[in-house]
Amino acid sequence: MAESNIISPENLVxxxxxxxxxxxxxxxxxxxxxxxxxxLAEAIDELGIQGDTIGVAPVGCSVLAYYxxxxxxxxxxxxxxxxxxxxxxxxxxxxxxxxxxxDGDLAAIGTAETIHACNRGENxxxxxxxxxxxxxxxxxxxPTTLPGMKTSTxxxxxxxxxxxxxxxxxxxxxxxxxxxxxxxxxxxxxxxxRKAKRAMKKALEYQKLKKGTCFIEIVSNCPSGWKMTPAxxxxxxxxxxxxxxxxxxxxxxxx
Amino acid sequence: MKELRLMKGNEALxxxxxxxxxxxxxxxxxxxxxxxxxxxxxxxPADRTGMQVLQAxxxxxxxxxxxxxxxxxxxAMTSSSSPGISLKMEGISYIAGAELPCVVVNVVxxxxxxxxxxxxxxxxxxxxKGGGHGDYKLIVLAPATVQESVDYVKLAFELxxxxxxxxxxxxxxxIGQMMEKVELFEQMPRSTEEYEWATLGKKPGKDSVIVTSxxxxxxxxxxxxxxxxxxxxxxxxxxxxxxTYACEDxxxxxxxxxxxxxxxxxxxxxxxxxxxxxxxxxPQTLYPFPVDEINRLAGQVKGILxxxxxxxxxxxxxxxxxxxxxxxxxxGRFGGMIPTPDEILKALEQKIIGG
Numbered sequence: 001m002a003e004s005n006i007i008s009p010e011n012l013v014x015x016x017x018x019x020x021x022x023x024x025x026x027x028x029x030x031x032x033x034x035x036x037x038x039x040l041a042e043a044i045d046e047l048g049i050q051g052d053t054i055g056v057a058p059v060g061c062s063v064l065a066y067y068x069x070x071x072x073x074x075x076x077x078x079x080x081x082x083x084x085x086x087x088x089x090x091x092x093x094x095x096x097x098x099x100x101x102x103d104g105d106l107a108a109i110g111t112a113e114t115i116h117a118c119n120r121g122e123n124x125x126x127x128x129x130x131x132x133x134x135x136x137x138x139x140x141x142x143p144t145t146l147p148g149m150k151t152s153t154x155x156x157x158x159x160x161x162x163x164x165x166x167x168x169x170x171x172x173x174x175x176x177x178x179x180x181x182x183x184x185x186x187x188x189x190x191x192x193x194r195k196a197k198r199a200m201k202k203a204l205e206y207q208k209l210k211k212g213t214c215f216i217e218i219v220s221n222c223p224s225g226w227k228m229t230p231a232x233x234x235x236x237x238x239x240x241x242x243x244x245x246x247x248x249x250x251x252x253x254x255x
Numbered sequence: 256m257k258e259l260r261l262m263k264g265n266e267a268l269x270x271x272x273x274x275x276x277x278x279x280x281x282x283x284x285x286x287x288x289x290x291x292x293x294x295x296x297x298x299x300p301a302d303r304t305g306m307q308v309l310q311a312x313x314x315x316x317x318x319x320x321x322x323x324x325x326x327x328x329x330x331a332m333t334s335s336s337s338p339g340i341s342l343k344m345e346g347i348s349y350i351a352g353a354e355l356p357c358v359v360v361n362v363v364x365x366x367x368x369x370x371x372x373x374x375x376x377x378x379x380x381x382x383x384k385g386g387g388h389g390d391y392k393l394i395v396l397a398p399a400t401v402q403e404s405v406d407y408v409k410l411a412f413e414l415x416x417x418x419x420x421x422x423x424x425x426x427x428x429x430i431g432q433m434m435e436k437v438e439l440f441e442q443m444p445r446s447t448e449e450y451e452w453a454t455l456g457k458k459p460g461k462d463s464v465i466v467t468s469x470x471x472x473x474x475x476x477x478x479x480x481x482x483x484x485x486x487x488x489x490x491x492x493x494x495x496x497x498x499t500y501a502c503e504d505x506x507x508x509x510x511x512x513x514x515x516x517x518x519x520x521x522x523x524x525x526x527x528x529x530x531x532x533x534x535x536x537x538p539q540t541l542y543p544f545p546v547d548e549i550n551r552l553a554g555q556v557k558g559i560l561x562x563x564x565x566x567x568x569x570x571x572x573x574x575x576x577x578x579x580x581x582x583x584x585x586x587g588r589f590g591g592m593i594p595t596p597d598e599i600l601k602a603l604e605q606k607i608i609g610g
Contacts, residue, residue, distance in 0.1 A: 072456055073463065073464075073465055073466070074467070075465070075467035077345055080322075083319035087321060087323025087327075088324065090279060090320070091324045116311075
């Protein structure tokens with residue numbers, strides 16, 4: 001069949017969700033943010049809650065997330081997204097509220113806000129992108145940087161004796177009585193991305209029940225910061241990040 | 256019917272927040288202002304008006320909860336005392352940058368550092384010069400009585416929404432802790448207005464609402480700053496508030512604000528009894544500052560004594576307003592110490608009259 005026959009409207013099965021704007025993403029080639037955004041946007045779309053959703057953007061690579069999600073959004077100070085989301089949710093308890101945060105934002109400067117929002121059981125969704133590095137500021141060590149991993153502030157590799165250990169904050173918040181659903185996913189392959197989307201959809205549905213915080217970690221890559229090609233970075237992530245941050249549900253609601 | 260009560264400053268202020276139709280209070284305990292959140296929790300305004308009250312994990316979290324609520328167009332308030340206000344400064348800068356309305360109360364104690372829990376006015380600079388990073392201004396109201404603590408809560412919300420700007424009530428440990436007779440205004444309804452700049456959920460056919468203080472393009476960030484500056488000029492034009500007393504025939508002038516102005520009034524009475532013609536100006540808004548009135552009075556008097564419970568902060572703004580027309584001297588006690596009327600009178604006699 002000729003190519004012109006294949007590319008016809010009835011054969012187009014992919015449609016961009018209207019919950020994402022037409023802005024060109026500023027993310028580096030191969031970065032997981034674009035897919036993670038899309039999965040969350042599609043989840044919002046499929047639930048039909050675009051007009052009922054309010055997002056909170058972090059400081060980090062996804063600081064401009066509000067340009068890409070076509071929902072009302074607030075930009076928080078570094079690490080403060082869960083507190084901002086608390087303020088929103090307490091005012092608008094019937095709205096769906098999510099934060100979208102990176103590892104530096106959520107697990108370093110914002111540790112207190114993260115833990116206390118989860119411990120209060122704020123009825124919000126926290127999406128946590130963990131790529132083990134500070135991307136936006138140029139590849140510095142993150143709270144989740146693996147032992148021995150090289151960054152611009154751990155140039156000889158993370159020495160846990162002096163630089164501390166990587167923080168498994170997702171396991172930590174799963175221990176708190178305020179969290180309802182805690183899971184760790186990835187978006188680097190189609191099957192994983194679909195699974196991540198299912199988790200996001202579930203988390204947003206749970207929000208209606210008002211039973212506590214839903215927390216989704218996405219283990220992701222950073223080709224620029226890791227100084228790898230996109231394909232290399234995904235392979236490196238599978239071989240190094242996944243063993244330390246194993247994918248799967250950590251806390252699921254009792255049936 | 257007038258509702259008169261004998262109330263502690265901090266509690267009266269909390270009651271005023273409920274009555275002003277506040278939607279939310281987020282706070283963290285710190286002496287000498289913990290009665291604000293204690294009163295609110297005891298009063299349980301959720302039952303009275305639906306107002307939400309939450310004790311946050313820190314002052315930092317509290318001000319960011321205020322940001323979130325204010326971004327939804329709600330009337331949000333927080334309160335703290337000096338070290339806690341320093342922690343809130345990041346959030347206050349973001350709120351000013353995102354042009355959100357809110358009310359922040361500072362029941363000032365002496366610093367620097369942990370300092371002491373005794374009253375002070377040493378956060379004047381922090382309040383009127385911005386306090387956090389970037390070119391921004393807070394509207395600053397300085398109550399001198401428990402009554403003004405109450406009235407200024409209502410005024411603060413009005414100004415915050417009129418200009419979409421954070422408003423600070425600069426109280427202190429004296430006003431917060433003392434009990435006075437106070438007339439409470441009637442309960443106002445909570446606002447149901449849906450502001451177009453507020454994140455309430457995207458409306459069909461409309462652009463999504465974004466609350467942010469970020470503009471990565473310098474040209475755009477300059478525009479934001481120009482818009483803010485134009486707003487501040489409007490505030491300076493419209494919102495100057497002050498009180499003068501015994502200024503008609505005054506040859507000398509006191510300048511003082513807040514609780515310190517009340518002590519200075521006593522010194523004024525003592526001076527008048529001795530035949531010294533002295534008046535007083537008490538700025539009720541510290542920003543905008545009563546520049547014109549002070550400049551006008553400077554043309555009339557032989558000298559001005561600025562009295563503060565700090566090492567000399569408002570005196571700089573008085574000098575700028577006077578612009579060399581007449582000598583300006585300073586007398587202050589600090590570190591939690593409170594000046595006596597005798598000390599102030601002596602300072603007037605030595606530094607201004609004899610000077």
